Amino acid sequence: MEVEDQIGLLLPLLANGEEDPSVAAIPIFRGFNSVGRSSNLVVEVSSSALEMEISVTGSSSISIKSGSSAKIILSSQSKSPLRAGDIVEGDRFFKFMLCSSLKGKAAASQSDNVLASNKRKRQIEDDEAFARALQQEDMATTVHSKNTRGGEPENSKMLQSSRSPCGFQLLRVQGLPDWANAGCVRISDVIKGDVLVAILSNYMVDIEWLLSACPLLRSIPQVVMIHGESNVSQLQSVKPSNWLLFKPRLWISYGTHHSKAMLLVYPTGVRVVVHTANLINIDWNNKTQGLWMQDFPLKSMTGITTASDFENDLVDYLTALEWSGCTVDVQHHGQMKINASYFRNFDFSNAAVRLIGSIPGYHSGPQLNKWGHMKLRSILKEEKFDKKFQNSPLVYQFSSLGSLDEKWMEEFSSSLSEGSTLDGRRLGLGEAQIIFPTVEDVRQSLEGYRAGAAIPSPAKNVEKPLLKKYWSRWQAEHTGRSRAMPHIKTFVRFRENALAWVCLTSSNLSKAAWGALQKNKTQLMIRSYELGVVFLPSMLSKFKNRYSCTEDLPLINENEACKTGAPNVKLYTLAATESMDEEEDTNAKIIRLPLPYALPPPRYSSQDEPWKWDKQYLHPDVYGKRWPN
Numbered sequence: 048m049e050v051e052d053q054i055g056l057l058l059p060l061l062a063n064g065e066e067d068p069s070v071a072a073i074p075i076f077r078g079f080n081s082v083g084r085s086s087n088l089v090v091e092v093s094s095s096a097l098e099m100e101i102s103v104t105g106s107s108s109i110s111i112k113s114g115s116s117a118k119i120i121l122s123s124q125s126k127s128p129l130r131a132g133d134i135v136e137g138d139r140f141f142k143f144m145l146c147s148s149l150k151g152k153a154a155a156s157q158s159d160n161v162l163a164s165n166k167r168k169r170q171i172e173d174d175e176a177f178a179r180a181l182q183q184e185d186m187a188t189t190v191h192s193k194n195t196r197g198g199e200p201e202n203s204k205m206l207q208s209s210r211s212p213c214g215f216q217l218l219r220v221q222g223l224p225d226w227a228n229a230g231c232v233r234i235s236d237v238i239k240g241d242v243l244v245a246i247l248s249n250y251m252v253d254i255e256w257l258l259s260a261c262p263l264l265r266s267i268p269q270v271v272m273i274h275g276e277s278n279v280s281q282l283q284s285v286k287p288s289n290w291l292l293f294k295p296r297l298w299i300s301y302g303t304h305h306s307k308a309m310l311l312v313y314p315t316g317v318r319v320v321v322h323t324a325n326l327i328n329i330d331w332n333n334k335t336q337g338l339w340m341q342d343f344p345l346k347s348m349t350g351i352t353t354a355s356d357f358e359n360d361l362v363d364y365l366t367a368l369e370w371s372g373c374t375v376d377v378q379h380h381g382q383m384k385i386n387a388s389y390f391r392n393f394d395f396s397n398a399a400v401r402l403i404g405s406i407p408g409y410h411s412g413p414q415l416n417k418w419g420h421m422k423l424r425s426i427l428k429e430e431k432f433d434k435k436f437q438n439s440p441l442v443y444q445f446s447s448l449g450s451l452d453e454k455w456m457e458e459f460s461s462s463l464s465e466g467s468t469l470d471g472r473r474l475g476l477g478e479a480q481i482i483f484p485t486v487e488d489v490r491q492s493l494e495g496y497r498a499g500a501a502i503p504s505p506a507k508n509v510e511k512p513l514l515k516k517y518w519s520r521w522q523a524e525h526t527g528r529s530r531a532m533p534h535i536k537t538f539v540r541f542r543e544n545a546l547a548w549v550c551l552t553s554s555n556l557s558k559a560a561w562g563a564l565q566k567n568k569t570q571l572m573i574r575s576y577e578l579g580v581v582f583l584p585s586m587l588s589k590f591k592n593r594y595s596c597t598e599d600l601p602l603i604n605e606n607e608a609c610k611t612g613a614p615n616v617k618l619y620t621l622a623a624t625e626s627m628d629e630e631e632d633t634n635a636k637i638i639r640l641p642l643p644y645a646l647p648p649p650r651y652s653s654q655d656e657p658w659k660w661d662k663q664y665l666h667p668d669v670y671g672k673r674w675p676n
Contacts, residue, residue, distance in 0.1 A: 056146070057141040057142070057143055059140070101126065109135060110135075213341075213399040214341045215339050216337070216338055216339075216641065217232075217336065217526065218233070218337065220335065227528065228527075237338070238263055238309065239597055240597035243312045243377050244310075245271070247271070247273065248273040249273070249274055249306070250553075251275070251276065254285045254286055256328045257326050266289075268378075270287070271293060271373060272290060273304070297574075299573075300574075306577055308578050310390070316596045317342070319342075320338055321580050323534055323536055324336040325534075330501075330534060333493060334534040335534065337551050339399075342595050343395050344594045364406070366387040368576070372385050372386025372389070400583075401580065401586060403422050404422070404577065404579075405560060405578075408573060411569055415571055419562030420458075420462040420561040421571050423462055424463075430467075432467070432547045434469065436545075436547040438475045439477050440479070440480060441460065441540055442539040442646070442648065446555060448508045449559060450507070451557070451558070455563055458563070458564055466540075479517060481518055483657050483658070488521055488530075488532070489532060490668045491669055492532045493532070495672055496672055497672075501532065504657075505661045519649065520649045522648065526643045537552075543646065543647065544623035548618070549581070549640055551582070582640060587636075615635040616636050618638055619638070623639065
């Protein structure tokens with residue numbers, strides 16, 4: 048779609064008539080535009096852009112206010128002209144504005160989306176060096192608010208109370224019904240409070256959007272952006288004066304800095320966030336995404352002097368970035384030297400997760416098990432699991448597919464199949480399934496074919512015969528996200544809706560991200576920087592949610608926290624039924640993790656075709672568009 052196809056915007060308003068910065072504007076293009084929580088609002092724009100008409104197709108009603116005229120109420124099947132400056136009132140207030148009155152903002156936004164598409168392409172460059180000049184794709188993203196289903200599922204109450212005690216949450220998706228966004232977060236819910244220093248790690252960064260979505264970033268004394276962008280001069284031109292930029296060195300070609308994390312330093316603690324979203328508007332509003340977040344106090348507050356596994360892994364990762372740090376003068380706190388070793392000041396002994404990082408390089412000897420899938424293998428190898436997880440299935444769920452072969456798939460499966468039962472028997476290999484959107488999923492998604500620009504997998508990788516046995520459907524009815532295409536990445540071992548462990552990560556399924564063994568399995572080669580966390584029953588059995596950087600919670604004494612002993616923890620999805628819970632040990636502590644998709648995932652049918660972003664699709668999407676358009 049060309050930039051000139053956009054006619055205007057529906058600008059979100061607060062009740063007082065001012066623009067609402069927390070909600071993204073909805074672009075309006077020539078032709079058919081479908082918006083509204085249940086796709087009940089249609090805006091028809093003629094090719095001349097001089098005649099616009101708004102209509103209601105669902106059971107809800109809206110009102111149109113044009114200047115000083117009285118409101119016009121539109122109910123099902125009714126229509127009304129739409130003019131610049133009109134106020135549209137439904138579940139929210141919107142003001143319709145023509146592009147000509149927006150002083151180029153809409154065109155600039157479209158241009159940014161085209162740049163974002165080009166950056167996505169670099170993400171698929173893996174250790175097969177397959178990156179070549181792919182077809183330019185338009186990533187213009189209309190935010191269309193269409194619910195994934197008509198009613199609220201029976202188990203939605205679990206999502207509504209799903210502010211996970213271990214910090215795993217989904218991001219909000221614009222336009223979903225309230226029940227589907229309950230317990231989910233915006234970026235302003237994460238970066239808040241008296242932040243002294245913010246270290247933001249990511250691949251793609253839109254500073255202007257980030258400042259509009261989280262204005263606090265303008266006033267934090269020091270913001271450090273560790274990024275993977277190629278156009279550093281553009282970032283320099285728009286960054287505030289309190290920001291520093293750092294791009295880690297890529298030691299091996301075709302790698303990226305792909306890690307997505309935040310370290311927020313507060314007066315008495317630090318907030319650690321590991322997530323899956325680029326720092327761009329579409330990732331935080333239109334996609335299925337996830338994050339883990341936990342606050343940790345200063346060691347001086349807890350009396351802890353030793354280093355935990357989490358602390359060592361975090362400091363090792365930060366050290367490997369080769370960031371020299373910075374010195375910050377903070378009012379009432381004096382001068383602070385922030386670098387990797389600074390984070391040894393915090394007590395991470397209560398971490399709910401283990402950290403899994405990837406660092407570019409050739410890793411051997413004691414470094415062999417330190418990064419990538421070998422790190423996950425070494426952690427799982429030490430873990431004990433319920434006997435029901437023997438030979439249980441694996442799920443690989445991601446948004447970009449590397450160039451893979453049978454040898455590597457077996458290597459990766461071996462790492463993820465590690466672990467033993469409580470009586471010492473090995474879990475054994477699990478049959479893996481790949482959850483990946485079909486062409487039809489993308490076509491009918493909230494964004495239509497435009498969602499496919501963020502699933503950058505070329506046909507040469509997707510169409511390999513070895514993958515056919517793995518393909519499984521993206522279905523997320525119980526979280527309302529079947530039509531919100533996934534950018535989240537999760538790797539899971541499960542039995543029905545019971546979970547042995549869950550890994551939430553920035554890593555896609557590629558050798559570049561997870562690493563590939565070389566030299567008779569004595570060396571691991573990794574191309575990209577990645578970061579993830581793994582949720583384990585053993586970690587969560589010791590976990591006490593005892594400290595907050597932004598809420599006034601009492602700090603639990605370590606000795607007092609241990610009096611109750613470690614509970615027997617069982618992990619489940621939100622879709623697990625009460626009858627499943629009752630079958631378990633009555634003394635067990637049940638923790639439900641908000642995995643957005645259904646388990647076990649249904650296999651592809653003979654009609655299903657995995658999405659390939661460099662193919663042509665002529666069957667129009669839900670907005671009447673073809674791919675590429």
